[in-house]
Amino acid sequence: MTSNATCPVMSGANTESSQGPMAWWPKSLNLDILHQHDAKTNPMGPSFNYRKELKKLDIKALKRDVKKLLTTSQDWWPADWGHYGGLMIRMAWHSAGTYRIADGRGGAGTGNQRFAPLNSWPDNTNLDKARRLLWPIKKKYGNQLSWADLIVFAGTMAYESMGHKTFGFSFGREDIWHPQKDIYWGSEKEWLQKSGGEGSRYSGERDLSNPLAAVMMGLIYVNPEGVDGQPDPIKTAHDIRITFARMAMNDEETVALTAGGHTVGKAHGNGNAAKLGPPPEGAPLEEQGLGWINQETSGVGRDAVTSGIEGAWTSHPTQWDNGYFDMLLNHDWELKKSPAGAWQYEPVKIKEQDKPVDATDPSIRAMPIMTDADMAMKMDPAYRKISERFHKDPAYFSETFARAWFKLTHRDMGPKVRYFGPDVPKETLLWQDPIPAGRKTYDLKLVMSEIKASGLSNSEMITTAWDSARTFRGSDKRGGANGARIRLAPQKEWIGNEPERLSKALAIYEAIAKKTKASIADVIVLAGNIGIEGAAKAGGFNIKVPFTPGRGDATQAMTDVESFEVLEPVADGYRNWLKENYVVTPEELLLDRTQLMGLTAQEMTVLVGGLRVLGTNYGGSKHGVFTSKVGVLSNDFFVNLTNMNYAWKPTGRNSYDIVMRSTGKTKWTATRVDLVFGSNSILRAYSEVYAQDDNKKKFAEDFVAAWTKVMNADLFK
Structure with a gap:
């Protein structure tokens, strides 16, 4: 029996039910995940087409409006230094950062952050305020702009507003209208439960259960105070490396994202976290759907408590620069406690002019901070080497971060054909699983006759087509028959694809494709259809299986072998x-x-x-x-x-x-x-x-x- 650490993805397979009539039989197979997002829950109606609405969107005007909003502070939730950039970036980052490669679930592609449990996660404290600040924008642009797009767009525009040249942006994320039931977030029964004990997501020395990426229930990434809240940058580096790898990020991208995310904005912990009210899903009606309200102090501005850590990372938290590495590498750091009681690092010695000004009073200088995760960028040998390179080459850091941010916020959108807007990068990236356009016109009758004369049985043709198509994941739009990657590494060697049988069929299909100018991908699917038509005819039914031509054939150079390994079926x-x-x-x-x-x-x-x-x-x-x-x-x-x-x-x-x-x-x-x-x-x-x-x-x-x-x-x- 396989352990939990290497167990196949459990997300949608979690059948236990604690509510409704099936609560009496909690082990009964729960089919609800197959019926979520029913059309009846969608207020837009069956005729709504977001792609068509996007074509009406005035993107230039939207950019102006968002950038204006970023620097227009509201009394009910004032902006740090008069700029909401840090808050919007955190919102976008935490929306996209739920993505994990094992099952492709999570990510920013659906606007799921609006709903429980994400809207009430401890790590998402006060992001409800960011979405409410954006409501005037959403109200104005209405159906032409989804919440999913707006959340990521606001974070990207925040970087532009503070001087960073972004890599690009695509619209095209369509909203869901109730929480996603298919995402397995962990088996813990309480927020921020430490590792070990019943329900732990860890086994062995520190093996994180598949498909999870976050280290605790209620966190997006790692614990900023250290493993289980105990500071130790080397141990935290281990957690970071696993977590970001499961988000499809390598070491360089990890350092870039950590540094880029902390180049702007601040952490909030100037108060007593115990005084905060319940999160949005548990807040009383009069709180207007907002959570974490502090009824004893103003709870905003200088008194805000979010992570419990208090302070900014750089000298100029509202501008894009290389200040993060200046601060991290040029100072010695010592452990301190924030006013809220959280572990954080503060510089041993620092010049007064290098301190950031207070977020609400520019006449006051405040002490900068680093988290345990930040210190891992300095203490871990591999991360340190990358940090030093970024420090010496700010342009390289900016470019690396721009690409990593784009990947983070677009990874779950699928192939480039789904992208929309004037800022879509012209460059095609390997992680987008590129597929050349296929021919839509060729002699279909010739292809069909060649398939029928191939000597392959109906079963062989149907099986090969199924194995090629079954890899598709609607979660992140990866896999599928288009591209015919079943003939490439690593798929051609997957045990579930029966390599010996597969190679026989592929050799025949490749010869047919070469002779007829059809793509191999089209030949594979068409052959499966022909097999089904033959089987239906034998059953007394003359049924035509619909066929859509135009699939392309990917090459090995277009295929990231390591990235595709996570698509291998285990059942x-x-x-x-x-x-x-x-x-x-x-x-x-x-x-x-x-x-x-x-x-x-x-x-x-x-x-x-x-x-x-x-x-x-x-x-x-x-x-x-x-x-x-x-x-x-x-x-x-x-x-x-x-x-x-x-x-x-x-x-x-x-x-x-x-x-x-x-x-x-x-x-x-x-x-x-x-x-x-x-x-x-x-x-x-x-x-x-x-x-x-x-x-x-x-x-x-x-x-x-x-x-x-x-x-x-x-x-x-």
Whole structure:
């Protein structure tokens, strides 16, 4: 059994429910993650198209309005030094910084920060004020500007306003309208729970559970005071390296982001944190949806408490410069406690003129600070080397930070074709998973005839197309059939892709593509469609599977092998395959994969049933193949699954015999993924629909519709 540290992604597979009718049966499979963001929750209606609305947006006017807002201080939440830049940058950073590469979930792409739990995380204290400050902008531009875009745009404009040349910006993030249920934030039962003990996200010496990136429940990155609140820059450096790597950042990007984020703004801890009221989700009605209100002092300006750490990092916190490295490297530092009682570092000796002025009174100088994470940039040998290079070469630091900030805030947007606006960089970056444009016009009939004459079986064609497309993640729009990366490293060697079988099919497809001028990606998908059409015809249904041409073929040079390794499947319930046994059940892993692919429970049901009878199981396994007509697209899986003449007998941890009640003889074998469609009440309801005598055609049509959705998931308009 695999440990939690290396366990596959558990996000959407977390089935425990503590609310509603299912609270009585907390281990029951929870299908809610497949039905979140239903159209009924969206106030914009089915005809709303954000892309079309964006074309009406006056981006120049928006820039002017945002930059004006940044320097227009409001009495109800006054700006430090008269500039909201630091606050807006922190908001954008904490929105984007929830992204993690393991499952592609999190990030700034949906405006999820507006909702619980993120809007009430301890690490997001007072970011509710930033979003309220932006409300006049959102109100003015309305449907032409999503909250998701505005949050990131405000942070980017803040840097420009303070003198930094940014790398670029793209609009195109579309809002959700209620919290995301599919993101696993950890198993802890309390905020900021220290490592060790029940529910800890750490095992071993300090192995962080997959797919988590933050070190504590309620933090975005690492604890600024040190590991479990105990200062130790070397230990903190270990946490930083793991956390930022899981956000797809290398050491240089990590130092750049840390320094760039702390070049401007300040931390707030000039008061008693215990006096703060509840966060937004727990605040009383009269607080207007805001949280962390201090009823004993003004709680704003000089009295604000956020992280508990108090002070700015640089001499000039409202301008972009190289002051962070000047301050960090040119001073010795000693541990102190902030007024709020948090650990922070202050310089042993510093000239009065090098101190930043007070955020509210320019006649007063304040002591600068560093966090334990900042000190890691000085004490860790690798980080120190990078910091010294940035210190000596400010231009290189600015350029590196600009690119890292762009990556941080755009990583979850997917391919460049989804970007929008005049500031989209012309340069195509490797982490954007570039794919050349494919040809949309070629002799389709010739390609089809070559595929049919190839000698490949329907099962081989369907399986190869499925394996190519199943990598798609709706979370960060990565993977999928477009690009035909299944023929490149690392995908061509993934055990789940059956390399020997795959290489046979790819050799044939590459020859067909070369002869017909079609892309290999198109050939792979078209062959799968042809296989399904043949199987449907054998079942008595003359169904045409829709095909959209135009996919391109990526090259190995366009493919970051290390980045794509996280897309490797460890299970595929659709092909009845597990790489090994895990703590997470096979059906939970199926749910997680299904949600990432953007499928509903009904689509999952019909696809599993169809793929079983088509004979596409991994390694030719017979588990769940409840038919005597393998290769024919029929509803036999559901007919026999729901037939009470059969009994199910466990034979192992994930194996069952399906026996005839009359004789006790084994008719078929199955796995948990097969039988959950007959045992779970909701999935059984779907299975019964497809088992009905009058729904044989509906089954075939629904299977084709769901198949087409998977094949086209990564074709963005």
